[in-house]
Amino acid sequence: MRRRQHLPVPVSQAARTAEPPPQAAAPVTRPTAGDEELATALSDPAELEREAALARLFELHYASMLRLAVLLGADDPENVVAEAYYQIYRKWRRLRDTEAAEAYLRSTVCNLTRMRIRHLQVARKHAENPPRDVVASAESTALLHDDQRVLIDALQQLPARQREALVLRHWLGLKEGEIAAAMGISCGSVKTHTARGIAALTQVMEARR
Numbered sequence: 282m283r284r285r286q287h288l289p290v291p292v293s294q295a296a297r298t299a300e301p302p303p304q305a306a307a308p309v310t311r312p313t314a315g316d317e318e319l320a321t322a323l324s325d326p327a328e329l330e331r332e333a334a335l336a337r338l339f340e341l342h343y344a345s346m347l348r349l350a351v352l353l354g355a356d357d358p359e360n361v362v363a364e365a366y367y368q369i370y371r372k373w374r375r376l377r378d379t380e381a382a383e384a385y386l387r388s389t390v391c392n393l394t395r396m397r398i399r400h401l402q403v404a405r406k407h408a409e410n411p412p413r414d415v416v417a418s419a420e421s422t423a424l425l426h427d428d429q430r431v432l433i434d435a436l437q438q439l440p441a442r443q444r445e446a447l448v449l450r451h452w453l454g455l456k457e458g459e460i461a462a463a464m465g466i467s468c469g470s471v472k473t474h475t476a477r478g479i480a481a482l483t484q485v486m487e488a489r490r
């Protein structure tokens with residue numbers, strides 16, 4: 282008696298009769314921290330209000346803050362002002378009075394410029410080859426186009442506090458209380474620095490004649 286031979290099943294038939302392989306589970310996409318922050322920002326009314334307020338603050342005061350940094354002697358006024366806006370962005374919710382944002386911004390520009398000048402003075406003392414005079418940017422030059430260059434050069438030779446007091450008083454037209462807040466000193470100190478600055482500036486101007 283002959284045994285039955287089992288013929289191989291064709292591949293096409295085997296594919297039809299075999300059980301389908303289990304499908305791999307679809308990867309789970311989890312939101313990143315940046316996505317969550319963005320979603321929170323878009324849904325948070327306080328965040329939207331902050332964005333709108335800062336946009337108005339930038340539109341209203343960027344030019345004056347840039348001018349302030351230039352007159353105070355910043356070698357990179359654009360970066361100083363940008364950093365000031367970044368700081369006020371971070372601390373916006375801590376401000377007790379949003380109307381005081383301009384004063385806070387002005388004070389920050391003064392502080393950052395003062396720190397920048399001190400840093401450059403220290404760096405130049407330790408530099409083997411003292412850097413050449415910094416070339417003013419086109420934007421800075423345009424801002425100072427209407428000012429007398431001799432007066433500006435003389436202003437840069439004053440001590441930082443005297444220069445700040447004169448710029449805030451005579452270029453920005455601030456009151457003593459506003460100047461004191463911007464510089465972080467008392468009104469009496471503002472009077473002292475202003476008087477000394479005017480006296481020193483007068484001597485410098487007379488020496489140039």
